Amino acid sequence: MLMLWGQSPAQPKKILIVDDHVPMRKLIADALGQASDYQIREARNGQEALDVLKQDSFDLVISDVMMPGMGGMELLNHIRAVQSAIPVIMVTAHPATDLTVSAMKNGAVDFLPKPFDIDELTFKVGLYLKEKAFLDETEKRRKDTVLDLKARTEELSLRSYIYDAIESGADDTDRVFEHIVDLALKVVEGDCCLLAFFDDASKEFYPKVFSGNHDRTVVEATVKKLKDLLNEVVERKEALLIHSETRSEIAPSLICAPLLIRGYVFGVLCVRKKQYREAFTQKDLHYILSLTKRASLNIENKMLYESIYSNLLNTFKSLVTSIQTRDSYTEEHSFRMCQRAVEVARAMQCADDQIESLKIAGWLHDVGKIAIPDIVLMKPGKLTDEEYAIIKTHPDIGVQIIRHVILFEREVTIIQHHHERWDGRGYPNGIAGEQIPFESRILAVTDTFDAMTNNRPYRNALSVEVAIEELKKNKWTQFDGNVVDAFLTTL
Numbered sequence: 001m002l003m004l005w006g007q008s009p010a011q012p013k014k015i016l017i018v019d020d021h022v023p024m025r026k027l028i029a030d031a032l033g034q035a036s037d038y039q040i041r042e043a044r045n046g047q048e049a050l051d052v053l054k055q056d057s058f059d060l061v062i063s064d065v066m067m068p069g070m071g072g073m074e075l076l077n078h079i080r081a082v083q084s085a086i087p088v089i090m091v092t093a094h095p096a097t098d099l100t101v102s103a104m105k106n107g108a109v110d111f112l113p114k115p116f117d118i119d120e121l122t123f124k125v126g127l128y129l130k131e132k133a134f135l136d137e138t139e140k141r142r143k144d145t146v147l148d149l150k151a152r153t154e155e156l157s158l159r160s161y162i163y164d165a166i167e168s169g170a171d172d173t174d175r176v177f178e179h180i181v182d183l184a185l186k187v188v189e190g191d192c193c194l195l196a197f198f199d200d201a202s203k204e205f206y207p208k209v210f211s212g213n214h215d216r217t218v219v220e221a222t223v224k225k226l227k228d229l230l231n232e233v234v235e236r237k238e239a240l241l242i243h244s245e246t247r248s249e250i251a252p253s254l255i256c257a258p259l260l261i262r263g264y265v266f267g268v269l270c271v272r273k274k275q276y277r278e279a280f281t282q283k284d285l286h287y288i289l290s291l292t293k294r295a296s297l298n299i300e301n302k303m304l305y306e307s308i309y310s311n312l313l314n315t316f317k318s319l320v321t322s323i324q325t326r327d328s329y330t331e332e333h334s335f336r337m338c339q340r341a342v343e344v345a346r347a348m349q350c351a352d353d354q355i356e357s358l359k360i361a362g363w364l365h366d367v368g369k370i371a372i373p374d375i376v377l378m379k380p381g382k383l384t385d386e387e388y389a390i391i392k393t394h395p396d397i398g399v400q401i402i403r404h405v406i407l408f409e410r411e412v413t414i415i416q417h418h419h420e421r422w423d424g425r426g427y428p429n430g431i432a433g434e435q436i437p438f439e440s441r442i443l444a445v446t447d448t449f450d451a452m453t454n455n456r457p458y459r460n461a462l463s464v465e466v467a468i469e470e471l472k473k474n475k476w477t478q479f480d481g482n483v484v485d486a487f488l489t490t491l
């Protein structure tokens with residue numbers, strides 16, 4: 001027979017013949033033996049057949065109905081409990097319609113009266129075996145599909161877990177690398193993990209995070225030991241899965257994967273299991289690759305964001321500084337505002353991102369004054385209604401200047417409303433109470449306090465005590481009373 005490479009020869013089908021009558025068992029066995037290469041077992045009654053079925057699996061059962069001890073009908077019921085898919089052909093010398101119906105109801109595939117035509121029996125055996133083989137194959141395919149789907153679902157959910165975990169990870173860059181190491185250990189059930197940075201100029205590796213052991217000499221020794229592998233990862237820009245068969249010093253296996261930004265390797269992540277554990281698989285390598293690729297992208301985005309963010313902030317700070325050349329109060333005032341506003345926010349248990357927004361908004365809140373003419377901005381005396389109307393445009397002008405920067409969306413709103421009043425009599429929109437952004441309510445208090453306690457072109461500084469009294473007097477009219485209370489605790 002021509003057999004393809006890797007294909008195994010078909011196993012003979014296994015048939016169990018159950019009959020208390022030895023000549024009958026022999027007759028059936030001989031007939032089947034002549035028809036095909038079947039593997040035949042015999043049993044004398046239902047109980048013996050059941051014992052055989054519990055130890056081995058069969059492709060077909062031929063059973064007599066009337067036997068001492070456990071008969072064929074009882075055996076049929078038990079077979080459905082043990083091997084439900086196995087076809088059973090019943091034979092009997094005393095066929096009766098109700099018996100036939102009962103046997104078929106209980107799952108017999110056929111019912112043959114004795115004496116039967118031996119050709120008919122061998123024909124039916126062949127038929128039911130083919131049918132079973134077809135059903136087995138269909139069932140196998142169904143199970144394979146279910147398993148395949150299960151594996152794909154697991155893979156997708158793990159990959160989605162990796163992506164989510166990286167996206168929702170720490171903002172602080174150093175913590176990001178610790179997070180990647182923790183995640184790598186978790187995803188492939190590793191025992192230790194090293195993340196080393198690669199310096200292209202010196203071609204050296206610098207350990208950044210090493211799980212479990214913080215002893216510098218151990219960490220450096222590990223980097224030294226792995227250096228040729230790390231170099232290989234940098235050169236090939238590909239991940240490696242190394243087993244102890246190729247590198248005896250590595251047991252049982254190690255995964256090294258590059259961290260790349262725009263095609264340049266800036267680091268390598270190495271994960272290993274302890275000696276007694278199972279080796280990593282291709283699947284583990286695949287997961288680590290998903291993790292390092294996603295982490296690299298995330299780090300690149302963070303670096304890009306930080307660089308854009310700091311460039312923008314510097315640009316706006318220089319705008320604020322340029323106002324100082326006209327009005328020295330603005331820059332110093334902005335600096336003090338930031339500090340005081342942050343203290344109030346901390347006293348009020350604000351979240352870190354809220355405090356960060358407050359810092360930026362504090363710095364930039366009066367950036368719109370750049371468009372206010374000197375004659376108004378630095379007027380020594382009292383402002384006319386028209387001049388005051390011009391001053392009142394500075395929050396909106398500030399918004400115009402920075403509103404195109406999507407990174408500062410929150411800060412734009414805070415700046416816009418820093419002159420609103422709790423009672424709704426402020427500007428530019430006259431909104432009231434909690435309609436005013438919370439951070440703007442903080443800026444309103446710190447802005448007023450700072451303006452009162454410093455010399456202005458139109459009046460001299462008030463004492464801190466007088467300024468405090470002013471703030472208290474204007475609680476729940478000009479200011480959010482809670483913010484005033486929190487502010488007073490920071491003095």
Ligand SMILES: [Fe+2]
Pocket residue numbers: 365366394418419447
């Ligand atoms: Fe202002």
